[in-house]
Amino acid sequence: MITVNGKARDHADGLDLPALLGEAGVGPDSRGIAVAINGTVVPRARWAERAIADGDAIEIVKVLQGG
Amino acid sequence: MAEDLFRIAGKAFTSRLFLGTAGYPNQQVFLDSLAASGAEVVTVSIRRVDMEGGAEGILDLVRDRAWLLPNTAGCATVKDAVLTAQLAREALDTSWIKLELIGDRETLYPDVEQLVTAAAQLVDDGFTVLPYCTDDPIVCRRLADVGCAAVMPLGAPIGTGLGILNPYNIEMICARSAVPVILDAGVGTASDAALAMELGCDAVLLNTAVSKSTDPVRMAAAMGHAVIAGRLARLAGRIPKRTRAEASSPELGLIGG
Numbered sequence: 174m175i176t177v178n179g180k181a182r183d184h185a186d187g188l189d190l191p192a193l194l195g196e197a198g199v200g201p202d203s204r205g206i207a208v209a210i211n212g213t214v215v216p217r218a219r220w221a222e223r224a225i226a227d228g229d230a231i232e233i234v235k236v237l238q239g240g
Numbered sequence: 241m242a243e244d245l246f247r248i249a250g251k252a253f254t255s256r257l258f259l260g261t262a263g264y265p266n267q268q269v270f271l272d273s274l275a276a277s278g279a280e281v282v283t284v285s286i287r288r289v290d291m292e293g294g295a296e297g298i299l300d301l302v303r304d305r306a307w308l309l310p311n312t313a314g315c316a317t318v319k320d321a322v323l324t325a326q327l328a329r330e331a332l333d334t335s336w337i338k339l340e341l342i343g344d345r346e347t348l349y350p351d352v353e354q355l356v357t358a359a360a361q362l363v364d365d366g367f368t369v370l371p372y373c374t375d376d377p378i379v380c381r382r383l384a385d386v387g388c389a390a391v392m393p394l395g396a397p398i399g400t401g402l403g404i405l406n407p408y409n410i411e412m413i414c415a416r417s418a419v420p421v422i423l424d425a426g427v428g429t430a431s432d433a434a435l436a437m438e439l440g441c442d443a444v445l446l447n448t449a450v451s452k453s454t455d456p457v458r459m460a461a462a463m464g465h466a467v468i469a470g471r472l473a474r475l476a477g478r479i480p481k482r483t484r485a486e487a488s489s490p491e492l493g494l495i496g497g
Binding site for chain 1: 260261262263264283284285286287288289290291298299300303308310311313319323324326327328329330331332398447448
């Protein structure tokens with residue numbers, strides 16, 4: 174199991190970060206997106222090489238309206 | 241008149257109005273409000289992508305129009321606020337953060353103990369930290385002491401539009417602060433923004449007062465004018481208050497004497 178944006182889910186073997194981001198419509202060039210795994214930000218330059226491991230807690234965020 | 245620039249962490253701004261981006265009837269009204277206000281800084285939030293609903297945010301709308309100040313709105317722990325700030329830095333390529341650490345969802349009052357802790361951590365991590373804080377001179381001093389680039393005391397609770405509930409505190413904070421003071425939260429109408437500037441604030445941050453007004457574009461223009469008027473009045477130096485009348489017309493040469 175992994176947790177993505179607070180929701181627990183199953184994951185296929187070999188799932189990597191780009192594939193997971195793709196589910197959310199996020200590509201390598203998407204602007205205003207950031208990712209953290211287990212409380213640490215994964216810089217965009219390292220998205221491609223980041224594998225997903227069982228138990229990972231992943232946060233995928235974007236820029237929204239705010240005060 | 242010489243240009244009256246306002247600087248935070250070395251970055252100069254002409255406008256002393258910061259505008260929030262939330263709650264407008266639609267995007268066009270927001271864009272028109274931003275233009276009418278003259279604001280050069282806008283606040284944005286960082287939120288989870290909806291895994292089913294796509295990742296569109298508002299970045300494309302604002303990135304070429306204003307200096308972006310991401311916030312940690314809604315965070316209730318140091319850990320969440322720090323991670324949100326780090327995510328904002330990655331998403332927006334900025335080290336600036338409006339640090340909000342909310343102690344209570346009903347009052348939305350800052351948790352000052354956690355706020356100072358988070359501010360110190362973020363300063364150490366290289367952030368330019370602008371903390372939303374209580375209107376308490378000691379809290380503001382502690383935030384400046386840990387390296388915040390400005391302090392942002394509240395005029396009244398977020399979204400209330402009650403104006404500046406304790407103008408004496410805001411004036412005292414402005415008089416004592418080693419860093420710029422930005423009044424954040426509580427502004428309801430233009431006179432509140434003008435008063436903040438008259439009390440000595442360096443800038444005013446507001447959102448709901450514009451976005452939820454009947455005519456946001458017109459209110460945005462009013463806020464822009466109010467901040468300019470208040471700043472000019474502050475620089476001009478108001479007359480002392482007195483309790484007895486004093487004639488302004490000459491008293492000599494009055495007919496019928």
